[in-house]
Amino acid sequence: MSETAPGVTPNMAPEVAPATARAPARGAGAVSPPPPASGDTLGGAHLTRLKLTLTLGALAMLVLISAIVAVAFGSVHISLVRALRDAHSPDRAIFIGARLPRVLMGAAVGAALAAVGAALQALVRNPLAEGGILGISGGGALGAIVALVAVAGHGGGAFAVPLSAFGAALLSTVMVYRLAVVDGRLEPFTLLLVGVIFNAIWGAAIMLVNSVVNYYYVHDIVFWLMGSLEAPTYAEVAMVAALSLAGLALLVARARDLNLLSLGDEAAGELGVEVDALRRLVFIATSVMIAAAVSVSGIISFVGLIVPHVLRLALGADHRLLLPASFLGGAAFLMLADLVARVAIAPTELPVGAVTALCGGPFFIYMLRREGRGPLAL
Amino acid sequence: MAIVHNAPPATANRARAHTPALRASRVVGGYGERAVLHGVSLEVGAGEMLAIVGPNGAGKSTLLRILGGSLRSWRGEVEVLGAPLVSFDRRALARRVATVGQDNQAAFSFTVLEVVLMGRAPHLGSYHFESPADLALARAALARFDLTDLAARPIQELSGGERKRVFLARALAQEPRIALLDEPTAHLDLRHVADIFARFGELRADRGLAVVATLHDLNAAALYADRVLLLKDGVAMGYGAPREVLTAEKLREVYETEVYVGHNPATGALVVLPGAPRETRFKS
Numbered sequence: 001m002s003e004t005a006p007g008v009t010p011n012m013a014p015e016v017a018p019a020t021a022r023a024p025a026r027g028a029g030a031v032s033p034p035p036p037a038s039g040d041t042l043g044g045a046h047l048t049r050l051k052l053t054l055t056l057g058a059l060a061m062l063v064l065i066s067a068i069v070a071v072a073f074g075s076v077h078i079s080l081v082r083a084l085r086d087a088h089s090p091d092r093a094i095f096i097g098a099r100l101p102r103v104l105m106g107a108a109v110g111a112a113l114a115a116v117g118a119a120l121q122a123l124v125r126n127p128l129a130e131g132g133i134l135g136i137s138g139g140g141a142l143g144a145i146v147a148l149v150a151v152a153g154h155g156g157g158a159f160a161v162p163l164s165a166f167g168a169a170l171l172s173t174v175m176v177y178r179l180a181v182v183d184g185r186l187e188p189f190t191l192l193l194v195g196v197i198f199n200a201i202w203g204a205a206i207m208l209v210n211s212v213v214n215y216y217y218v219h220d221i222v223f224w225l226m227g228s229l230e231a232p233t234y235a236e237v238a239m240v241a242a243l244s245l246a247g248l249a250l251l252v253a254r255a256r257d258l259n260l261l262s263l264g265d266e267a268a269g270e271l272g273v274e275v276d277a278l279r280r281l282v283f284i285a286t287s288v289m290i291a292a293a294v295s296v297s298g299i300i301s302f303v304g305l306i307v308p309h310v311l312r313l314a315l316g317a318d319h320r321l322l323l324p325a326s327f328l329g330g331a332a333f334l335m336l337a338d339l340v341a342r343v344a345i346a347p348t349e350l351p352v353g354a355v356t357a358l359c360g361g362p363f364f365i366y367m368l369r370r371e372g373r374g375p376l377a378l
Numbered sequence: 379m380a381i382v383h384n385a386p387p388a389t390a391n392r393a394r395a396h397t398p399a400l401r402a403s404r405v406v407g408g409y410g411e412r413a414v415l416h417g418v419s420l421e422v423g424a425g426e427m428l429a430i431v432g433p434n435g436a437g438k439s440t441l442l443r444i445l446g447g448s449l450r451s452w453r454g455e456v457e458v459l460g461a462p463l464v465s466f467d468r469r470a471l472a473r474r475v476a477t478v479g480q481d482n483q484a485a486f487s488f489t490v491l492e493v494v495l496m497g498r499a500p501h502l503g504s505y506h507f508e509s510p511a512d513l514a515l516a517r518a519a520l521a522r523f524d525l526t527d528l529a530a531r532p533i534q535e536l537s538g539g540e541r542k543r544v545f546l547a548r549a550l551a552q553e554p555r556i557a558l559l560d561e562p563t564a565h566l567d568l569r570h571v572a573d574i575f576a577r578f579g580e581l582r583a584d585r586g587l588a589v590v591a592t593l594h595d596l597n598a599a600a601l602y603a604d605r606v607l608l609l610k611d612g613v614a615m616g617y618g619a620p621r622e623v624l625t626a627e628k629l630r631e632v633y634e635t636e637v638y639v640g641h642n643p644a645t646g647a648l649v650v651l652p653g654a655p656r657e658t659r660f661k662s
Contacts, residue, residue, distance in 0.1 A: 045491040045530035049507050125485035256506075260496055262485040266448045270477040271552070272469035272500035317486035320507075 047318040055315060059328035063107065066332040070103045070339045071095065075346040098231070105232040105240065106338040106352070107331035109297045110307075112244035112289040114330020117304020118311075118322050119251045122258040123282045124177075126188045127309055128367060131290045132301030134191070135198025136172045140287075140294035141224045142202045142209075143168025148220060149213050162239065166291035172198060173283050227300035227353020229338050236296045243292035248327050250285040254278055255319040262317070300334070300353045302360020307333050309367065397460040399424050399556050399588035400445065407444050407452025408612075414440040415612040417454070422556070422605075424586035427578070429599035429620075431592070432609035433633055438592040439480070439560050441609070445590065446477040446558045459555060472500035476554035480561050482545040487532040490544050494519055497551030512551075519547040522577055538565040546574065550581070557581075559591040563598060571595075575602045600624055600648035608632060620648055 072080055076094060083095035113131060120129040131137045147164030176198055180191035203225070210221045223230065251258070257278050260268040265275045293300070307329045308322060315321055334352065337359070341350040400422045408414035414437040422428045430438045443449040445456060447463060456463040458474060466474070476497070484493055497519070498512040508516070520526050523543045528536065533544060542565055549557055557578070563571045575598065581587040593599045599606050600620040608616035608623050610632045616623035626639040629650065638651045 045489045046495055046508075046513075047492070121486075127486070256499055256502070259488070259492075260499055262488065263493075263496065264479075264481060264483065266443075267477075267479060267481075269448055269468055270446055270472060270475075270479075271496060272472035274468055312486065316492075317488045318492060 047316065047321055052321050055321060056324055056328065059325055059332070063328050063332045063335075066335045067103055067107065070106065070335040071099050073339060074099055074342050075349055101232050101234055101237055102229050102338065103335055104237045105229050105296065106335040108237060108240040108244055109229065109293040109300065110303055110330040110332070110334025110337075111327045112240065112247065112293045112330070113300060113303040114307035114326040114333065115244070115248050115251065115323055116286045116289050117330075118308035118319065118326040119258065119282050119286050120304070121308060122261055122319055123279060124180075124186055124188070124191055125262055125264070126191065127312070128188070128192060128305070128364070129195075130302065130304035131286065132299060132303075133199070133305065133364070134173070134176050134195035135202060136169050136176065136287070136290050137294050137299045137301065138199050138202030138206075139172025140165040140169035140291045141299050142205050143291070144295045145206055145209055145217075145221055145224055149209060149217055162291055162295040165295040166287055169291045169294065170283060170287035172202070173287050177279075177283070223351070224294070224298035226351035227298040227356070228351040229297050229334075229341075230349075230351075232296055240292045240296055244289050244327075247285040247289035247292075248323065250281060252320070252323050254281060255323055258282075258319040258323075259317075298351075298353060300356055302356045302364065303330055303334055303337075305367070306356075306360055306363055309363075396423065398422060398457070399426075399459060399586075400590065401455075401457045402441075402445065403455040405441070405444060405452055405454035405456065407449065407454070408437075408440060409449075410451065413612065415444070415452070418607070418609070418612070418614050420590075420607050420617065422588045422590055424555070424588055425582045426604045427582060427589040427591065427602060428605050428607060429591055429593045429603035430607045430609060431594070431596055431599050431624075432615070435611075436609040437612040438609055440612075442477070442558050442560050442590065442592055446475055447471045448477070469500050472552065474554055475556045475558060476549035476552040477558045478542075478545045478549045478560065478562060480564065482538075482541045484533045487534055489529065490525060490531050490533055490536070491516060491520065491529040493533050493544055494525075494548045494551050497548040497553075500552065515553065516547075516551045519550040522550065522580075523547045524573070539567065539570060542566060543570065543574070546577075554587070556588045556590070559589065561594065562591055563593070563595060571598065578602075596624060596629070596650040597648070600650065624648060624650060 074094075078091040078094050078099070080091075080095070082089050083091035086092060117130040120131065120134065121127050123129070144161050144165040146168075147160040151160040151164075176191070176194050177186075179194045180186055182190060206221060206225060210218060213221075257268070257273045260271050260273050261275070261278070263271070268278075269275050308326045311325050311329050312322055315325055334356070337355045338352040341352040341355045344350060344355075398421045401420070403419045404417045405415055405419070406413055406417055418437070418441060420428060420430075430441060432438055440449065444452045445463075447466070447468065458466065458471065463471070488496075494516045495508050495512065498508055498516065502508065502512070517526070517529075520529055523546055525540070525543055525547055528540065528544075533541060536544065542562070546559070546562060549559075562574055562578075566574065578587070578589055579602070582589060591603075593603075603620060605618060606616070606620050606623040607614060608628065615632050616628055624639060626637050629637040629639065636653055638649075638653060640649050640651075641647065642649045
């Protein structure tokens with residue numbers, strides 16, 4: 001390849017010199033002076049290890065306080081002191097048998113849902129994304145119900161329900177995402193519309209299952225549709241907690257890449273992110289977490305919307321902090337929301353999903369209006 | 379139509395020490411089945427600047443996306459610092475090549491400093507915190523583009539021109555050997571256009587940064603570029619020094635409009651203006 005066509009200047013060597021000679025129009029002496037190295041003037045403009053540690057420590061305290069408040073109150077009055085001291089008291093029985101697992105489950109489910117919300121928002125570059133709104137929770141719930149009806153009656157349902165929920169949640173995630181991508185670009189409003197439609201479809205499918213199965217399942221099905229933390233076992237709590245933590249670890253390990261994704265898929269790639277691989281990982285991690293949550297608590301919406309949004313406003317957008325902060329914040333939020341569900345019209349208990357939806361619906365509309373004012377964050 | 383046969387530049391007799399920063403030979407590429415580029419070649423040495431000019435839809439941005447590794451459906455040869463482009467994974471490429479696209483948006487309220495620090499990502503592990511050295515680099519990049527006062531501001535609150543400078547600073551924090559800039563001066567006022575080219579001039583001189591920029595502004599191309607690649611419909615219509623490529627005849631043919639090419643009486647620089655020449659009005 002040594003030919004040189006007419007019009008093509010054999011370049012390089014002879015031209016380097018003039019280039020360097022001509023380039024600094026203002027002369028090297030006019031280069032802006034280097035900024036002071038010490039400069040704490042910029043402190044607070046980015047995430048530091050100290051801020052991360054202090055913030056997560058404070059949120060962990062909030063989780064602890066929320067847990068204490070949540071176990072202290074309920075539809076029945078119990079004495080925490082007696083419950084802890086007297087192994088044979090009814091207080092102890094209620095505390096260990098009902099209240100503690102329910103509060104722990106609230107923490108585990110809330111943590112999973114809020115972290116999933118933050119991760120999905122990063123993935124689609126839109127603060128309105130959330131597992132419930134995007135129809136992923138609905139898909140998971142349908143998967144759980146189908147498994148329950150088909151398998152659980154015949155034994156061996158312990159793993160079938162969460163596994164089927166996972167498969168259906170993953171399928172929902174991928175389908176919603178694929179349908180919202182138009183000409184290689186993710187369209188935010190298309191995404192929301194597709195999510196709403198999937199929600200409706202999964203809801204209808206659940207009602208269809210409901211109308212053809214034995215009456216025996218109806219309570220379970222309503223439970224999944226409404227979202228409730230009723231009567232979990234410690235084994236279920238452990239399962240949700242373990243899967244949520246595993247999912248969080250996967251997401252946090254890629255937190256910087258999720259930051260880069262906010263510049264757009266192409267810009268993220270140009271900064272070294274393998275975007276397709278990252279997207280697959282987020283799909284899988286979030287589906288595992290949603291499936292774990294949905295298989296024990298049904299569809300609890302808006303936790304993944306409210307918690308990351310408030311925390312992003314307070315703490316900034318860096319996902320190295322936002323993801324674990326949402327995990328902790330979601331835990332505290334759902335424990336307290338469930339406390340409201342238990343005591344609001346005691347002795348009758350509300351499904352917690354109704355409480356989060358009552359808070360979350362107006363919040364979503366407020367955010368939609370707010371987004372509509374400026375250019376939609378894309 | 380005097381299509382230039384944009385064949386690969388001669389390399390045989392060149393000393394090895396002068397491996398070009400970026401070299402492309404007979405690149406054919408586009409989106410899916412639709413080819414946008416039909417065999418384009420170019421070469422940029424360390425410290426040099428190449429301007430890619432041409433009408434809308436000529437394939438300028440497509441060429442840049444191929445060189446930056448974002449568009450993978452192409453044939454031909456592209457070498458980055460002497461090694462084939464395809465031999466780099468994305469992180470390795472990002473440590474050598476920085477791209478600033480036209481769409482300088484960020485979702486969520488990242489601060490200006492955080493966006494500039496994102497340029498350090500290819501040099502860091504996935505969860506590592508930026509070291510003081512990384513911060514110093516980011517601050518130097520901010521200072522160079524006159525952004526120090528905006529460091530703590532959310533990127534979304536900035537004007538288009540300010541955002542453009544933030545993304546240029548981010549590219550600088552990336553410490554690349556090659557910068558690919560898609561319309562770096564769009565949305566910028568006169569002073570900032572001159573500033574940007576002056577800053578990149580310093581970087582070219584001091585660090586041997588190679589710059590490839592698409593430009594609509596032919597005057598800027600004439601003023602700042604060592605070489606110009608004139609594209610039309612994915613074909614090179616000219617490649618060489620600005621004075622050779624940016625002639626009235628060639629530009630008229632490529633842009634299909636009347637063009638006046640003269641010289642700035644004050645500086646002697648090449649000047650390109652739209653409209654038919656009227657000898658009585660312009661005396662060059």
